[in-house]
Amino acid sequence: MAGTLFDHIWDRHTIMVRPDGAVLLHVGRHLVHDGSRAGFKALAEKGLPVRHPERTFGTPDHYVSTHASTLEAIAEPHRREMVAALTENARASNVTLFDLGDVRQGIVHVIGPEQGITLPGLLMVCGDSHTATHGALGALAFGIGASEVSHVLATQTLWQSSRPKSMRVTVDGDLGPGVTPKDVILAIIAKISAAGGTGHVIEYAGSTFRNMSMEGRMTVCNMSIEAGARAGMVAPDETTFAYLKGRPYAPQGADWERAVAYWRGLVSAPDAVFDSEVYLDAAEIEPMASWGTSPENAAPVSGLIPDPAHAPDAERRGAIERALEYMGLKPGMRMEEIPINRVFIGSCTNSRIEDLRAAAEVARGRKAIIPALVVAGSGLVKQQAEAEGLDAIFKAAGFRWGEPGCSMCVGMNGDIVAEGEHCASTSNRNFVGRQGRGARTHLVSPAMAAAAAVTGRITDVRKLMAGGI
Amino acid sequence: MRKFETVEAVAAPLEMPNVDTDQIIPARFLWRARSDGYGDLLFNDIRSDSDGSRKPDFVLNRPAFAGAEVLVADRNFGCGSSREHAVWALADAGFRVAIAPSFGDIFFNNSFKNGFLPIVLPEARCNELRAALARNPGAKLVVDLEAQEVRGPVGVNDGFAIDHFEIDPFRRELLLAGMDDISFTLSQSETIGRFEDRYKAAMPWV
Numbered sequence: 001m002a003g004t005l006f007d008h009i010w011d012r013h014t015i016m017v018r019p020d021g022a023v024l025l026h027v028g029r030h031l032v033h034d035g036s037r038a039g040f041k042a043l044a045e046k047g048l049p050v051r052h053p054e055r056t057f058g059t060p061d062h063y064v065s066t067h068a069s070t071l072e073a074i075a076e077p078h079r080r081e082m083v084a085a086l087t088e089n090a091r092a093s094n095v096t097l098f099d100l101g102d103v104r105q106g107i108v109h110v111i112g113p114e115q116g117i118t119l120p121g122l123l124m125v126c127g128d129s130h131t132a133t134h135g136a137l138g139a140l141a142f143g144i145g146a147s148e149v150s151h152v153l154a155t156q157t158l159w160q161s162s163r164p165k166s167m168r169v170t171v172d173g174d175l176g177p178g179v180t181p182k183d184v185i186l187a188i189i190a191k192i193s194a195a196g197g198t199g200h201v202i203e204y205a206g207s208t209f210r211n212m213s214m215e216g217r218m219t220v221c222n223m224s225i226e227a228g229a230r231a232g233m234v235a236p237d238e239t240t241f242a243y244l245k246g247r248p249y250a251p252q253g254a255d256w257e258r259a260v261a262y263w264r265g266l267v268s269a270p271d272a273v274f275d276s277e278v279y280l281d282a283a284e285i286e287p288m289a290s291w292g293t294s295p296e297n298a299a300p301v302s303g304l305i306p307d308p309a310h311a312p313d314a315e316r317r318g319a320i321e322r323a324l325e326y327m328g329l330k331p332g333m334r335m336e337e338i339p340i341n342r343v344f345i346g347s348c349t350n351s352r353i354e355d356l357r358a359a360a361e362v363a364r365g366r367k368a369i370i371p372a373l374v375v376a377g378s379g380l381v382k383q384q385a386e387a388e389g390l391d392a393i394f395k396a397a398g399f400r401w402g403e404p405g406c407s408m409c410v411g412m413n414g415d416i417v418a419e420g421e422h423c424a425s426t427s428n429r430n431f432v433g434r435q436g437r438g439a440r441t442h443l444v445s446p447a448m449a450a451a452a453a454v455t456g457r458i459t460d461v462r463k464l465m466a467g468g469i
Numbered sequence: 470m471r472k473f474e475t476v477e478a479v480a481a482p483l484e485m486p487n488v489d490t491d492q493i494i495p496a497r498f499l500w501r502a503r504s505d506g507y508g509d510l511l512f513n514d515i516r517s518d519s520d521g522s523r524k525p526d527f528v529l530n531r532p533a534f535a536g537a538e539v540l541v542a543d544r545n546f547g548c549g550s551s552r553e554h555a556v557w558a559l560a561d562a563g564f565r566v567a568i569a570p571s572f573g574d575i576f577f578n579n580s581f582k583n584g585f586l587p588i589v590l591p592e593a594r595c596n597e598l599r600a601a602l603a604r605n606p607g608a609k610l611v612v613d614l615e616a617q618e619v620r621g622p623v624g625v626n627d628g629f630a631i632d633h634f635e636i637d638p639f640r641r642e643l644l645l646a647g648m649d650d651i652s653f654t655l656s657q658s659e660t661i662g663r664f665e666d667r668y669k670a671a672m673p674w675v
Contacts, residue, residue, distance in 0.1 A: 015664040016657065020638035024654065026664060028675050038503050038553070046651065055675065063500070078500040122675065129551040129575055143575050145553035147582035147649070155654045157661060161578075161637035194487055195545040198571055228548060230574050251674030259674050294487050315543075319486060410496045419519065431491040431549060433514045 004166050004268040005235050006201045009140040013123040015157060023160045027055075028122035028139075030152050032095065033108045034060040034082045035412075036127050039149030040089040048154045050093040055156065057117050057249075058090050059098040061107045062412045066375050066402030069100050079413060093153075106378025106404040109133040109348035113218065114378055116247025120236035120263040125152055130348045130428065131231075132224040136217035137244070138236030138266050140201070143225065164230050165275040167200040168268075171208040173282035178462040180358065181216035182350060182426065182445035184208065184280075185223040186288040186298040192278055194296040197229030200275065203268060204234050208282040214243040215354040222349045223428050226295035235267045289335055289458050290430045290443040292323030297430070298443065299335055301460045307331035326432055327440050328420070335458055338442060341421040343372035343453040344435075345446050346402070347409035350426035351377030353384050355446040359426075360390040362450035362464055363397040372453040373415065375402040399453065411436050424452035471584045472647035473614050476565045478538030480610040480622070481528050482599035488542060489549035490576060494558040496550075507554055508561030529562075533606030541598045541610075542569040547576025547587075556583045566612045568619065570595050581640045582649065586612065588619060588634045601628030614644060 001008050015024040032039070036058070043050070050056060060083045065073035071087075074080040083100065090097035098104040098111055105111070109130050112118040120138035125131060127149040134141035144158065152158055169188055189196070202224050209217060217234045224232025234240075241260055244250045251259040286300035297320075299305070305324070308331060311317035324331060329338065345351070345359050356376060374394050376382035382404055385391055391401045408415040409427035411434075417423040419438030426449050430441035442458060451461040498510050516527050523530045529537065540559070546569040547555055556579045559567065565585060570592035572580075580587045590598070601622050602608055608622035619632045643650060654661075669675070 013668075016660055018639055022637060022639035024657065024661075026661075026668060028672075035499065035552075041503070048651075048655075082500050119675070121672070127551055129549065131551075143551035145551050145556070145575060145579035145582065147553060147579065151651050151654065154651055155658075155661065156665070157654055159639070159650055159654070161640060164574075194548060195571060198545065199574060225549075228545065228573070255674040259672075262672075294489075315486060322485075412496050412499065416497075429489075429491070429549065431489045433495050434491050437495070437514055437519060 001265050001267065002269050004272045004274065005138065005203055005233060005266055006140060006166050008266065009121055009123055010163060012121065021162060023163065025123060025158050025160055027125055027152050027156050027158055029117055029124050030056045031108050031112055031117070031124065031126035032056060032058040032086070032149070033128065034063045034086045036149055037082055037085040038146040039127060039153060042147065042150035043153050046154070050095060050153045052156045053094040056095045056153070058086055058095055059105050059108050059111050060086050060100060062406045062410065064100060064405040064413055066405055066407050066413065066415055069105065069379070069403045071100055076414065103379035103383060106381065107348045107351060107406055109222065110351060110377030110381065113137055113214065114247070114380060116244055116250030119244070119250065120240060121266050125158060129225045130222050132229070133218050133222040133348055135221040135224070135231050135233035136214060137240055138233060138263065140231055140233060142231040165200045167197060167202045167229070167276045167278065168274040169202055169204050169278045170206040171280045171282050172206040173208060175208065175282050175285065178287050178447060178465055179285055180445040180447060181212060181219040183285055183288045185220045186290065186295070186443060187280060187285045188278070189223065189227045189295045190298045191280065192227055194226060194294045195228040197224060197227040200229050202227065202229045202232040204232060209234050210237065213354055214239060215352040218352065219349055223295065226428055236263045287445065287448050287461055289338070289448060291327065291329060291335065291338065292320065293326055293430055293432050294323070295430060295443060297323055301335050301448070301458060303335050305329055305331060305333045305335065336460060338458040339422055340424045340442065340452040340457055341370055342417055342423040343368070343370060343449050344408040344423055344425040344427065345373070345449050346375030346377065346407050347427035348377065348406070349428045350446050351375060351381065353381050355426065356381070356385045356390050359446035359450040360393045362447050362461060363399060363454065364393050366397055366454040368398040368453040369456045370453060372399040373402055373408060374399050375407040376404050378404050408435055410434065424449045424458065470647045470649055473584055473586060473644040475614065476538055476612040477609055479534060479536055479607055480539035480541055480602050481534040481537040482602040483528060483540055483542045484599060486543040487545045487548055490547060490552050490555040490573070491549055493547065493555040494552065499552060499554055503557065506561045507558040508563065511558040511562040531606065536563065538564055539566045539568065539610050539612060540564055541595060541602060542567055543595065544570040544592060546572050548573035551575045553579045556580050556585050560585050568595060568598065581644060584644065584647065586614060586644060588612070590619065590632050590634060594630070594632060597628055614641060
């Protein structure tokens, strides 16, 4: 294969290029959720059918209750209507739906890979920016807006005005104890900034990603958008194929052999040129936590909160000052002095089985001293966690064990953080007001979140692992 | 969709980098139907106190910027989620144009679908424009899509320039015509059909 993995998938899905450079792309598979109502409505207003319902898959996630997986459990009528609209639109359009009450329901970016809907070499879209997650399997996947959702429903295609640039982020070496994929992506964003990837598709390369599980790769690709990138991807390999084999919507039988033969070729050519290159050494990455209101405001847990007086320019000084004021933190404080009032473990970034195991390992035999909520990414993840006894560990430690959905990452279902509270959260965005008006979010890994739950402050999980606390 | 004609309107400077879509429109309002409008919710949490009262020092609450149709912002404007509501909130509040050194990619794409024009100008020029607009509250900018120019501020002798901007020709054509791209795409259905046959033959498992 010549060029980059991204080039190959882009070209493979190019239907036509207009003389002015606009590209019409074919969409392999399309995911919808309970926020897709406007996209379906625009389609209905034009009197158009869904062109490929067999390649469209939906599940409700943003508005669902974590108290019970039923429509009735959604107390607020507007939220209930969003979920009910998805059920009705999917039924009317013959779109496959993993609805409330189905064990396969969950966060759209968890169930895509879990069901084998996400496949290497596919161009995939969804009306959600964290669609970047699916790139972990070697797909080219990115988020789109409501108008584009209706365009994809109507035509199974998407216009792009220009080809994104390519960036390769190479991380080599082994991660230290207590250092997880979440820490890797937070370290990458801290290095390249929240706009560092703007206009780019990132390919993650190097031994750190080669040795990473599929769940870990999903966490990394998921937050490509927080680096400003359109998409993130990892070339498929034996780990990918082993993960996918036998999943319901993955190819079966002779198709499986043929698909794997094709997928093995999905790697960037050794001489492929990327528009930019970034390198990190895995050994230098520590457990991370964010201290500000942009994902780039993250620091190693052993470090200090920056002093705006040392910022390189007035603009960044102002940004740090505003962030610290909102967060109620002081320059030069140790990261481990950040108080935590609440913990959320979940979201499309960190709600998969491996994430829950890592958090449970820290929670085992300890007690949460603040409210802590664990929300599995799907009914199947929840089922597996329960089979492994993880729910019992969390409950014994005083954590609430919720039903699958996006929950407190974005608070659209009513699971919010109170004004002024600090929340250690395994989600992806620490924006002002993201988890609720005035909420102060600290992005961390599942293990670090569990550590914060039992100490009530940002805590280096390595100290707990060593039995020090 | 409304045709994009030359805009000559009050321009408001927004002095914050990395304004994300959660700040443009907080997630808790997204259930609202498109037809109910989002204009009153634009920048809700930075514009108002938690009791709903407007903060007098926020730029869009100042009387001089009432009726602004152009927003001059800082880098990475509209980063974050894919919610098109961010564009709807701006458009419903009367904005037709945002000028910034860079935009969040999805926000940028969503803009064109709503007759809303995002313009990239060099960072130094955006800084100059914001400063000039802050010194002359209520000054206007002229945004000429046909000529691909931003001119102004007009009517004040401070910071005037004619800035050329780039725009993808397909998007320009659709904006000028007030047309959405679905109709154009549907007119290409033969080409799409032939592509789909080849695609299915090569990847029968999809």
